[in-house]
Amino acid sequence: MPEINVTPLGAGQDVGRSCILVSIGGKNIMLDCGMHMGYNDDRRFPDFSYITQNGRLTDFLDCVIISHFHLDHCGALPYMSEMVGYDGPIYMTHPTKAICPILLEDFRKITVDKKGETNFFTSQMIKDCMKKVVPLNLHQTVQVDDELEIKAYYAGHVLGAAMVHIKVGSESVVYTGDYNMTPDRHLGAAWIDKCRPDILISESTYATTIRDSKRCRERDFLKKVHESIERGGKVLIPVFALGRAQELCILLETFWERMNLKAPIYFSTGLTEKANHYYKLFITWTNQKIRKTFVQRNMFEFKHIKAFDRSYADNPGPMVVFATPGMLHAGQSLQIFKKWAGNEKNMVIMPGYCVQGTIGHKILNGQRKLEMEGRATLDVKLQVEYMSFSAHADAKGIMQLIRMAEPRNMLLVHGEAVKMEFLKGKIEQEFSIDCYMPANGETATITTNPSVPVDISLSLLKREMALGGSLPDPKKPRTMHGTLIMKENSLKLVSSEQALKELGLNEHQLRFTCRVQLQDPHSDPDTLHRIYTHLKSVLKGYTIQHLPDGTVMVESIVIKVSSSAEDSNAKVLLLSWSYQDEDLGSFLSTLLKKGLPSGLC
Amino acid sequence: MEDAEFDDILDDWFIESLKTYKDLHVYQLEHPTQVIEWTSEKTVCVAGYSLSKNEILELRLPLKLFADENKGLCAERDFKVAHGGFTDGPVRRLRHIPGTRCVVTNDGLSSDLQVWDLGGDDSDVIRRTGSIAGRRNVSERGSRIAARLSSPPQILHGAQSSDIQLTELTSGRTLYKLETDSADPLSSLQFVTDAVFLAGCSNGSVCVADTRTSAAPQLSPPPASSGDSVLWWADASVGPHPSSCRVIRLSSSGQAVVSDLRKLGGGAVCQAQLDVQTRCCNLDHVRVSWAPMLDDCISVSGFGGVVQIYTTCGWSMELQERQPLFQHRGHVVSSQQTDDSVPVFTTAHIWHPERPRTLLSAASDGSVHVWDWVDPEQSAAGSPIPRT
Numbered sequence: 008m009p010e011i012n013v014t015p016l017g018a019g020q021d022v023g024r025s026c027i028l029v030s031i032g033g034k035n036i037m038l039d040c041g042m043h044m045g046y047n048d049d050r051r052f053p054d055f056s057y058i059t060q061n062g063r064l065t066d067f068l069d070c071v072i073i074s075h076f077h078l079d080h081c082g083a084l085p086y087m088s089e090m091v092g093y094d095g096p097i098y099m100t101h102p103t104k105a106i107c108p109i110l111l112e113d114f115r116k117i118t119v120d121k122k123g124e125t126n127f128f129t130s131q132m133i134k135d136c137m138k139k140v141v142p143l144n145l146h147q148t149v150q151v152d153d154e155l156e157i158k159a160y161y162a163g164h165v166l167g168a169a170m171v172h173i174k175v176g177s178e179s180v181v182y183t184g185d186y187n188m189t190p191d192r193h194l195g196a197a198w199i200d201k202c203r204p205d206i207l208i209s210e211s212t213y214a215t216t217i218r219d220s221k222r223c224r225e226r227d228f229l230k231k232v233h234e235s236i237e238r239g240g241k242v243l244i245p246v247f248a249l250g251r252a253q254e255l256c257i258l259l260e261t262f263w264e265r266m267n268l269k270a271p272i273y274f275s276t277g278l279t280e281k282a283n284h285y286y287k288l289f290i291t292w293t294n295q296k297i298r299k300t301f302v303q304r305n306m307f308e309f310k311h312i313k314a315f316d317r318s319y320a321d322n323p324g325p326m327v328v329f330a331t332p333g334m335l336h337a338g339q340s341l342q343i344f345k346k347w348a349g350n351e352k353n354m355v356i357m358p359g360y361c362v363q364g365t366i367g368h369k370i371l372n373g374q375r376k377l378e379m380e381g382r383a384t385l386d387v388k389l390q391v392e393y394m395s396f397s398a399h400a401d402a403k404g405i406m407q408l409i410r411m412a413e414p415r416n417m418l419l420v421h422g423e424a425v426k427m428e429f430l431k432g433k434i435e436q437e438f439s440i441d442c443y444m445p446a447n448g449e450t451a452t453i454t455t456n457p458s459v460p461v462d463i464s465l466s467l468l469k470r471e472m473a474l475g476g477s478l479p480d481p482k483k484p485r486t487m488h489g490t491l492i493m494k495e496n497s498l499k500l501v502s503s504e505q506a507l508k509e510l511g512l513n514e515h516q517l518r519f520t521c522r523v524q525l526q527d528p529h530s531d532p533d534t535l536h537r538i539y540t541h542l543k544s545v546l547k548g549y550t551i552q553h554l555p556d557g558t559v560m561v562e563s564i565v566i567k568v569s570s571s572a573e574d575s576n577a578k579v580l581l582l583s584w585s586y587q588d589e590d591l592g593s594f595l596s597t598l599l600k601k602g603l604p605s606g607l608c
Numbered sequence: 609m610e611d612a613e614f615d616d617i618l619d620d621w622f623i624e625s626l627k628t629y630k631d632l633h634v635y636q637l638e639h640p641t642q643v644i645e646w647t648s649e650k651t652v653c654v655a656g657y658s659l660s661k662n663e664i665l666e667l668r669l670p671l672k673l674f675a676d677e678n679k680g681l682c683a684e685r686d687f688k689v690a691h692g693g694f695t696d697g698p699v700r701r702l703r704h705i706p707g708t709r710c711v712v713t714n715d716g717l718s719s720d721l722q723v724w725d726l727g728g729d730d731s732d733v734i735r736r737t738g739s740i741a742g743r744r745n746v747s748e749r750g751s752r753i754a755a756r757l758s759s760p761p762q763i764l765h766g767a768q769s770s771d772i773q774l775t776e777l778t779s780g781r782t783l784y785k786l787e788t789d790s791a792d793p794l795s796s797l798q799f800v801t802d803a804v805f806l807a808g809c810s811n812g813s814v815c816v817a818d819t820r821t822s823a824a825p826q827l828s829p830p831p832a833s834s835g836d837s838v839l840w841w842a843d844a845s846v847g848p849h850p851s852s853c854r855v856i857r858l859s860s861s862g863q864a865v866v867s868d869l870r871k872l873g874g875g876a877v878c879q880a881q882l883d884v885q886t887r888c889c890n891l892d893h894v895r896v897s898w899a900p901m902l903d904d905c906i907s908v909s910g911f912g913g914v915v916q917i918y919t920t921c922g923w924s925m926e927l928q929e930r931q932p933l934f935q936h937r938g939h940v941v942s943s944q945q946t947d948d949s950v951p952v953f954t955t956a957h958i959w960h961p962e963r964p965r966t967l968l969s970a971a972s973d974g975s976v977h978v979w980d981w982v983d984p985e986q987s988a989a990g991s992p993i994p995r996t
Contacts, residue, residue, distance in 0.1 A: 215732075219670065219685035220634040222622070222942065230626045265623065373681055395683040402689055403638050429692035429732045433663070436694070 008454045011178060011205055015420040016053040017043075017447035025080050026053035027182065027208065027420060032175030034155045037071040038182045038208070042082025042114075044362060049126065052083050055091055057448070063092030070151050073099040074184025075168035076106040078114055078362070085111060088139060089132035096151065100159055101142045102167025102288045108137050114362060117336050122364045143169065162186035163197045164398050166285070166292060172202055177457040179204040181412055188404035191221070192254050197400070199412050205455045207414035209405060211422030211444070214430055218401040224394065228255070229262050231356065231392050236270045236325040240352035240389075245340035245367065247333040251358060251396055256312055256329065263311045273315035275330040275339045315339075320346050333359060334367035341366060345385060348377075353389035358396055402430065409438055416453050417442040461491065461498040464505060517586040521596045524571070525578045527603065534578050534603075535559060535568045541603055542595075549591075563588050564595060621941040628934075631673060631966070631980040634942055635687055639663065640974040642893055642955040643702035645711065647726060649961075650674060651690060652968060653711055654976065655699035662699060664713070664734050666691040666726050669978065673966070687976075691727045693734025700892060703753040705761045705777065712740070712763055716750030716892070719743060719767040723777065740780060743771040752797035754805060764819070768793045769809055774819050784819040795841045800869065806855065808842030814855060816872060828872040831857060831865045831879070833927070839891060843906075844869055845898035856906055856920075858896040862886050863927065864906070866920055878923035880930040884911035893955045893972075901964040905933075909954040913940035915969045917981070934981050939971035 012030040024043035029036045035058075043051040058067050064087065071093065073081045084107070087093055099107070111133045118124050128136075143149060143159040150156050154176065159169040164185045173180045181204040186197040235242045246252035252274075259272055315328055320343050330340035335355075344366065347353045361367030369377060370391050377385040400408065409417060417434050419427060424444050431442040445451035471487045490506035492499045507514050527534045539553045542561060552560045559566040564584040571577035580599055584592030625632055639662065641654035650669050656662030671684040700716030709726045719742025725735050740763060742751050751771075754764040762783060766772035770791040774784035792809035799805045803820045812830025817823075830840065839860040845853065853869040854877070862884040865876045894910030899917075909915040916932040923930070943952040952973045960966035966980045 213686075215689045217635050217637065217667065217687040217689065219687075220636070220942070223632050223634050224685065226622060226625060226632060233626060371681055373678060390680060392680040393683040395685070401686070403636070406638070425730055426732050429689070429734075432694070432733065433692070 009178065009457060010452050010454045011180060012450050012452050013180075013206065013208060013418055013420075013443070013445065014057060014450040015445060015447050016055070016057055023079055024051070024053060024083075025074075025184075025210070025421075026083070028057065029173065029180055029182075029208075031173065031180055032154060032178050034069045034151075034175050035067055036155075036173060037068055037087075038171070039074055039080040039184065040071060040082075040084045040087050041077075041079040042086075044079060044082070044360075047122075047124070047363070052086055054448070055087065063094070065092065065094045068093060068095055069155055070095055070157070071097045072157065072171050072173075072182070073097065073103060073107070074162070074171065074182065075165050076103050076110055077165065077185070078110060080184065081107050082111070082114060085128035085132045085136040088136040089128060094139065096141045097136070097139045098141050098143050098149070098151075098157060098171075100167045100169050100292075101144070102285075102292050103169075104137065104140050104142050105288055106167065106285075108133050113332065113336075117334075117362055117364050145169070160199045161195065161197060163188075163191060163194045166194070166288070170197060170199060172199075172204065177459065178455050180206045180208060181414065183207070183209040183408065185210065186400055186404075186408070187398035188400045188407045189218075189221075189398075191398045192257075193251075194398065197408065199408070201411070201413050203413045203415065205414070205457075206416045206418050206443075206453055207409060207412055208418045208420065209408070211419035211427055211430070213399045213401050214405050214419060214422065215426065216401045217403070218399065221396075224396060225258060228356065228394055228396075229258070231354065231390075232259065232327060233262075233266075233268075235352070235354040235390070236268065236327070238352050239325050240350070240354055241325060241347050242327045242353070243340065243343050243347060243355045244327065244329050244358065245333050245335050245344075245355070246329050246331060246358060252329060254396075255358065256309065259327065260309050260311050268311075270325040270327065271319075272309075272312045272327045273319060273329070274312060275315045275328065317342070334361040334365040335370075336362075336365040336367065345379070348385055348387050348389050351388040351390070354392060355389055356392045356394060358394055405430075406433075406437070409434065409440075414440065415455070416440055418451060418453070419444050421447070459498065461500050463489070463500040464502065466505070467500060467502045470502065518583050519586070519589065519592060520581065520583040521592070523580040523582065523596055523599045525580055525599065525602060526576060527578045528576045531568045531570060531578070532557065535566075537603055538566060538568070538580070538599070542598075545598065561595060562591060564592050566595075566599075619941065621937060625938075628982055628984070629979055630982055631978070632938070633670060633673070633685060633978040634938065635976045635978075637665075637970075637974045637976055640955060640972050641699075641970050641976070643699060643713075644956045644958050644968050644970055644976070645702050645704050646958065646961060647704045647709075647711065652958075653702055653704065653726070654970065655695065655702055655713065657698040657700055657716075659698060660696075662695045662697070664693045664695055664699060664702075664711075664724065665689055666734065673978065673980075689732075691732050691734050693724065693736070695722070695736075700750055701753050703755050703763070705755045705763070706757040707759070708761055710737075710761065710777070712753050712755070712765075714751045714753060714765075719751045719765075719771065721751060721753065721763065721765055740765070740775050740777075742767060743773060749793050752794045752807075754797045754799050756799040756802060758802070764797060764799065764805055766794060766797065766807070769807055769815060772797070772807060772817075786815075786817055786825060787822060788815065788825060795839065796843065798844060798846075800844050800846050800853070806842070806844045806869070808840065808855075808857065810839045810841075812838070812840035812857060812859065814842055814857065814867075814872065816869070826872050828855075828867060831859075831863070831876065833863060835861070839894075841894050841896050843897050845900075854898070856896060856898065858882070858894070858908060860886060860894070862911070864896075864908075864918075866923065876925065878920065878925060879927055880918070880920070880923045881927050882908060882916070882918060883929065883931055884908060884916070886911065893953060895954075895957055897957070897959060899964070900959050900961050907957060907959065907967065908932075909957045909969060911953075913937070913943070913952045913954055913971060915939075915954055915957050915967065934984065936967070936969060936977070936979055936981065938977050938979065939969065939973070939975055942975065943971075943973050 014028045016026040024041040025039040027038040148156050148158045156174050158172040162168040162170045170183045188196050190196040332338050335341050371393050375387045379385050434442045443451040489500040490503050539559045543551050567581040569579050571579050639656040642657050645653045647653050653666050655664040668688040668690045672682045675682040697715040699713045701714040704711050711724050713722045721740040723738040725737045749767050751765045751767045761777040764774050768791045772786035773782050792811050795810040796808035804818050806816050808814050814828045815825040817825035840857050842857045844855045855867045855869050857865045862882045864882050865879040897907045899905035904920045907917050915936040917934040919933050952971050954971045957969035968978050970976045
């Protein structure tokens with residue numbers, strides 16, 4: 008039976024890195040190539056030994072697909088392509104291709120320059136890796152080769168995130184990456200058509216949660232900012248310059264207007280440069296509704312938000328500043344942080360995940376004393392707030408996606424089986440499909456039952472239907488006879504005559520002959536007549552003819568009588584029949600061997 | 609997405625909420641629940657009430673709510689579905705048996721109870737383990753259920769006052785039956801001490817009995833002003849402090865009457881006319897509750913889409929109109945209801961047993977809110993004081 012194999016690479020229970028291997032129709036595809044952000048050693052890389060013990064991966068993989076730019080999905084890509092070795096195509100959407108190298112470089116700088124690690128990819132490796140990237144557009148089918156095709160769908164979650172549909176022949180798989188089913192303010196919700204893949208592969212990380220509303224997260228953000236401003240404090244919001252930052256800006260702007268607040272809001276210049284660049288990427292990627300808003304809301308046309316000058320950081324009184332980079336690991340946001348950290352009236356709001364080794368990561372872990380350059384310590388007295396705005400699907404979202412795509416099987420990765428039994432039961436009950444949950448390093452094998460579509464010639468169809476009986480019942484298959492011709496990529500069912508004609512072959516007719524000895528003193532014609540009478544009484548319902556040329560025919564079986572040369576009282580019957588009448592022919596020869604009954608005239 | 613879309617979240621309620629709530633979490637279940645029951649300090653059980661198959665879920669509250677010291681460093685705001693199971697019918701009553709991983713449910717269509725095992729660390733599936741037969745086979749109302757810590761576990765249940773019995777969970781043995789002539793449908797049933805329970809009837813009468821004796825129960829007739837078609841719900845406050853042994857009775861016309869639990873025959877202590885929408889109360893969904901950690905503080909829901917908090921301080925024997933101290937209008941404002949013709953209404957609410965002002969509330973559109981309200985009269989005399 009044909010089957011699809013899915014293996015999440017990695018070991019044990021570790022969640023936090025995505026790298027999934029799929030074998031479908033003879034093709035091997037790697038889905039995502041993430042870095043595990045919790046490890047400092049080689050355990051952070053996916054375990055490629057499953058693919059091959061040593062040597063390059065090019066011969067073993069048909070393609071690599073990256074779902075979005077988060078490091079736990081693409082962080083190990085340069086390591087895989089340049090240090091382990093892979094020269095084949097790497098597919099990702101345009102925004103992902105633009106943003107990935109920037110995040111990878113930032114990540115590399117932090118890990119190598121700040122933490123002094125050695126077994127890591129270089130800047131050149133990132134560049135070489137990105138040269139292998141083939142960008143994808145939404146809803147556009149891409150032929151990876153003659154048999155493998157892929158298509159990207161909108162996933163929401165972050166700019167450029169995609170769900171991928173992979174098809175080989177009539178088998179297919181959809182991989183969701185990270186997605187969300189409730190629209191975000193600047194991103195919209197994931198969407199896929201009823202593509203009915205054999206397997207829908209998704210993360211189980213959020214499958215057993217119920218998300219708090221976006222409204223409440225935003226409320227918390229505004230409440231914290233407002234409380235700080237009211238007590239005269241300064242609020243620093245380190246951001247990476249796209250999407251989320253613009254959303255928070257618009258939120259604050261609207262709030263300031265509503266509440267008639269006077270404290271200044273700034274965004275740093277580094278932000279505006281990046282914003283312009285990504286803004287362009289943005290508007291081709293998001294939907295009509297959102298595009299309209301951001302066309303109206305140019306980053307530079309805020310009423311309450313102004314460009315920042317570094318001298319403003321020393322101004323007295325409350326203010327809010329958006330600054331890059333997002334993890335406080337360098338640059339302007341770190342400079343501002345150093346100035347403001349010592350005052351407990353101030354606040355820093357971290358809107359996302361921070362990589363190990365950054366100041367952001369340290370303060371989010373509760374560190375209140377930081378070692379800075381030149382052995383100086385910084386006392387962290389300001390309020391630290393960690394807020395998660397990332398858009399993820401939850402338990403309800405997974406059910407909605409399954410309803411949309413109608414997969415034949417469901418597969419969840421990165422979950423503990425005992426903590427997923429209820430969800431598995433729920434999916435099985437509601438959709439009557441199997442739900443697989445392979446552990447890391449374990450392979451799930453899913454048997455597919457592909458339908459092979461075959462064209463049938465009209466004449467054959469008519470002939471088979473004319474064979475009688477009622478019209479075919481869709482629930483009861485009926486056997487039919489024909490010849491299957493496989494030509495190029497098409498399959499055709501035709502009658503044997505037509506097949507022979509197409510092949511330029513002659514049809515051979517098979518006839519069997521058999522001699523039966525009979526004791527009969529009559530003349531040849533009389534014996535023949537007696538045979539005719541006998542058969543007519545035995546074989547009722549068959550066509551039996553006594554022909555003028557001295558033969559008896561039963562269907563297509565020919566019977567001749569001649570006298571035996573050796574014995575004058577014996578007759579030799581010659582029976583001949585075609586292959587189609589084999590059964591009847593054998594029956595007749597057995598019957599006639601028994602002799603003719605005496606009462607015949 | 610115009611400015612309007614951002615303005616829509618910055619509506620009056622939202623702006624107000626920055627000052628009126630400390631914490632606020634809004635969740636959307638796939639199906640509405642009319643039960644919320646604590647199964648541990650951080651977990652609650654909810655379940656659907658549609659006529660066919662439903663889910664029963666044990667949810668872990670967000671870590672952020674409990675991270676008092678390092679609250680800012682915790683970004684975790686979501687419910688975790690810790691355990692889940694399937695029921696064959698609606699769940700209209702659900703009670704956790706303290707000291708166990710068991711809950712008992714009733715479908716509101718008969719007086720029989722279903723017993724469930726919530727599961728431990730080795731499985732996340734909630735399984736049905738048995739059932740307890742009620743006294744009557746056909747009951748329109750369904751049984752009320754009460755439980756307290758006991759070994760072996762016991763359940764108090766009944767659909768009407770003459771049916772109340774105490775059943776031992778594992779053996780199914782009946783340990784106690786309430787002997788009474790009246791057969792009034794119950795609207796509440798709870799233990800006030802280890803052995804003493806209070807049963808509130810929907811006609812407004814209340815009876816208190818001791819499961820250790822076969823002595824006649826103490827009865828308190830319906831409040832004088834009760835009309836014929838008026839329905840009543842009751843809640844007793846249970847606490848070590850003598851002043852906290854009180855019963856509140858609430859009618860479908862909004863009248864609230866407070867009595868002393870130890871002197872039931874002595875009549876009401878005080879009363880008030882509450883500001884509730886009396887025409888839209890749903891029988892099954894009205895809840896009245898004493899705040900476990902605040903003195904003289906009650907909560908009311910089920911009359912429309914709002915949860916109201918009142919202080920009973922200053923109530924007298926005169927039936928005066930009182931205004932709520934606080935109203936949670938979140939369910940009305942953030943309604944996810946697709947059918948506008950039926951306004952959303954609250955289906956259940958409970959107080960956190962230890963955090964003084966934290967409540968959970970649920971509504972007919974499937975929403976579940978967790979909120980920690982700020983007392984508007986913080987310095988004024990007569991505001992509910994948290995118990996130390």
